[in-house]
Amino acid sequence: MxxxxxxxxxxxxxxxxxxxxxxxxxxxxxxxxxxxxxxxxxxxxxxxxxxxxxxxxxxxxxxxxxxxxxxxxxxxxxxxxxxxxxxxxxxxxxxxxxxxxxxxxxxxxxxxxxxxxxxxxxxxxxxxxxxxxxxxxxxxxxxxxxxxxxxxxxxxxxxxxxxxxxxxxxxxxxxxxxxxxxxxxxQYVSFHFSVRNPGGHSSRPRPDNAIYQLADALKRLEAHRFTPVLNETTRAYFTARAKMEAGALGQAMRRWVADPADGAAADAIEASELEVGMTRTRCVATRLEGGHADNALPQLARATVNCRMMPGSDPKALEAELKQVAGPHVAVTVSDPPNPAxxxxxxxxxxxxxxxxxxxxxxxxxxxxxxxxxxxxxxxxxxxxxxxxxxxxxxxxxxxxxxxxxxxxxxxxxxxxxxxxxxxxxxxxxxxx
Ligand SMILES: [Zn+2]
Missing domain, CATH: 3.40.630.10 (Zn peptidases)
Known part of the structure; x- marks a missing residue:
């Protein structure tokens, strides 16, 4: 009401x-x-x-x-x-x-x-x-x-x-x-990572468990880094920013603009709190659900993974990469499709x-x-x-x-x-x- x-x-x-x-x-x-x-x-x-x-x-x-x-x-x-x-x-x-x-x-x-x-x-x-x-x-x-x-x-x-x-x-x-x-x-796009399992009584754990398999996939996602990308806008941005930043961050910016293949420089920039998300697509787990009873093995465990794609990048390629990261036991599906711009x-x-x-x-x-x-x-x-x-x-x-x-x-x-x-x-x- x-x-x-x-x-x-x-x-x-x-x-x-x-x-x-x-x-x-x-x-x-x-x-x-x-x-x-x-x-x-x-x-x-x-x-x-x-x-x-x-x-x-x-x-x-x-x-x-x-x-x-x-x-x-x-x-x-x-x-x-x-x-x-x-x-x-x-x-x-x-x-x-x-x-x-x-x-x-x-x-x-x-x-x-x-x-x-x-x-x-x-x-x-x-x-x-x-x-x-x-x-x-x-x-x-x-x-x-x-x-x-x-x-x-x-x-x-x-x-x-x-x-x-x-x-x-x-x-x-x-x-x-x-x-x-x-x-x-x-660009905003969200995925579901889902694991299904026949489940059973929690007094007799199975070797496979939907929650553990999902957790493993999410830990792999946490560690995963997408390939850095420079476009016309971010090249101009980092060229201007490099002039304002002294120290290691400014150096990394100069190195990356000079050589877009220098992944280590891009990683150093991405690690700075000021520049999170500026060097590549980022995906992060935002929601979690799973199981149906305290005394039952989970039949479903599901996470929402929200991604912010670099403009102009291909959502299909992103989905394929996420499937690779998630592994064979985890279904990856689009839950909120992008509006490519x-x-x-x-x-x-x-x-x-x-x-x-x-x-x-x-x-x-x-x-x-x-x-x-x-x-x-x-x-x-x-x-x-x-x-x-x-x-x-x-x-x-x-x-x-x-x-x-x-x-x-x-x-x-x-x-x-x-x-x-x-x-x-x-x-x-x-x-x-
Ligand atoms: Zn506003």
């Missing part, structure tokens, strides 16, 4: 937010026919609404539209875990506090404010701009799925700019550590617009192409053939402000206003000529 009322509350909140933004665009001069509030209620986790807003080009557009992505929903937060009420917006000591201040209400706010500012200043886009704000990025991702398929008549674009990835970080001394330009995301090519125009905008506010800050080890809405568009660039312009202090999904999430006040200017400048650069 509580779940169902949570779902209803969530639906009301997201629909209200989508409607509020729709009204804001309308009041600023957008035509009603260019604004679509789209409730969708597919199932649990998908009781929400998305918003699509089009800003048509002035005259005939020589280029396809640009899609602007952000998400309106947030991860859950419990008031008792926080120092302040997570759902009460608070400005204190130069920060905005509250769930979603960094992920990703700031993205929604900055893109919206930048578009309103551009319109008010008389800017006329030379190509269509299409906004898609989803309402379930943190759960089902249904808004992005629909956005990349059924709603394609509105959302079709040459490429997308995502306000839910990218952004900068500074150390406590104010030194710029770098601004990420996200061009790739690892290639890395997006580093487009010169996007890289330049992002770099220029960041450097206007932070001259000389390193620009670091990046691959997310998790996934965002961008994945569905990459899978559908629309390249996506995570080009958020906000920033925080590392590690103090890295609180997305965590306790006392916050955003420097200045970062929000910088981000509005950033989106203003980027959109002008990419849609103004």
């Amino acid at each position: 509580e779940n169902r009322s949570n779902e209803r509350r969530r639906f009301r909140v997201l629909l209200t937010m989508a409607q509020y933004l729709a009204d804001t665009f309308k009041a600023a001069g957008w035509a009603e026919s260019d604004i679509h509030v789209l409730p969708h209620q597919g199932g649990p986790g998908d009781q929400t609404a998305s918003l699509i807003v089009r800003w048509p080009a002035a005259g005939k557009a020589p280029k396809k539209p640009i899609l602007l992505l952000a998400h309106m929903d947030v991860v859950e937060a419990k008031a008792e875990d926080w120092s302040t009420d997570p759902f009460k917006f608070l400005e204190k000591d130069g920060y905005f506090y509250g769930r979603g201040t960094s992920d990703d209400k700031q993205g929604v706010t900055a893109v919206t404010a930048a578009l309103l500012k551009l319109r008010a200043s008389g800017f006329k886009p030379k190509r269509d701009l299409v906004v898609l704000f989803t309402g379930d990025e943190e759960t089902e991702g249904r808004g992005a799925q629909l956005g990349a398929t059924e709603w394609r008549k509105w959302t079709d674009a040459e490429f997308a700019l995502n306000a839910d990835a990218g952004g900068g970080s500074f150390d406590r001394q104010g030194r710029a550590l770098g601004f990420g330009l996200q061009t790739a995301e690892k 290639p890395a997006s090519p580093l487009r010169a125009d996007v890289v330049k617009a992002y770099t220029d905008s960041v450097h206007k506010r932070f001259p000389g800050a390193p620009i670091v192409p990046s691959m997310s080890t998790g996934a965002t809405d961008g994945l569905f568009f990459r899978a559908a053939g629309i390249p996506v660039y995570g080009v958020e312009g906000s920033w925080g202090i590392s590690p103090d402000d890295e609180r997305a999904h965590g306790k006392d999430e916050r955003l420097p006040v200045k970062a929000l206003y910088d981000n509005v200017d950033h989106w203003h400048d980027m959109i002008r650069a990419l849609a103004g000529k």
Whole structure:
């Protein structure tokens, strides 16, 4: 019951937010026919609404539209875990506090404010701009799925700019550590490792036992390392990172970029807490079930193994490798299939617009192409053939402000206003000529 009322509350909140933004665009001069509030209620986790807003080009557009992505929903937060009420917006000591201040209400706010500012200043886009704000990025991702398929008549674009990835970080001394330009995301896929056995009375153990066989397979998986892979994005990432890292880690990065066959260098990078998952596909056991009675030999033991594949890699090859690792007694089956999405090519125009905008506010800050080890809405568009660039312009202090999904999430006040200017400048650069 509580779940169902949570779902209803969530639906009301997201629909209200989508409607509020729709009204804001309308009041600023957008035509009603260019604004679509789209409730969708597919199932649990998908009781929400998305918003699509089009800003048509002035005259005939020589280029396809640009899609602007952000998400309106947030991860859950419990008031008792926080120092302040997570759902009460608070400005204190130069920060905005509250769930979603960094992920990703700031993205929604900055893109919206930048578009309103551009319109008010008389800017006329030379190509269509299409906004898609989803309402379930943190759960089902249904808004992005629909956005990349059924709603394609509105959302079709040459490429997308995502306000839910990218952004900068500074150390406590104010030194710029770098601004990420996200061009790739690892792909989510889950498998079941299952062992079946005739079982029997636990007073008479058999030589084979489903739980022991599964445990052996999982220990082999723990020790297993997939072959390291460098792609265009991670090569650029490690080239930039190598310049910032002194010591053994920086050396390993330099060695690996110089020689992608140097597996030992890749292993040393992967072992660093900062770089977990950046050099290869990773798989890890996440759930376990088995047996049916305290006094019976198990007839079934099963684990869920969640994998994050390198973009563009072949899920069939991964499955075959897992079968080899698991051994002959363990059945390996896909439980949650992947949505294969290639890395997006580093487009010169996007890289330049992002770099220029960041450097206007932070001259000389390193620009670091990046691959997310998790996934965002961008994945569905990459899978559908629309390249996506995570080009958020906000920033925080590392590690103090890295609180997305965590306790006392916050955003420097200045970062929000910088981000509005950033989106203003980027959109002008990419849609103004
Ligand atoms: Zn997010």
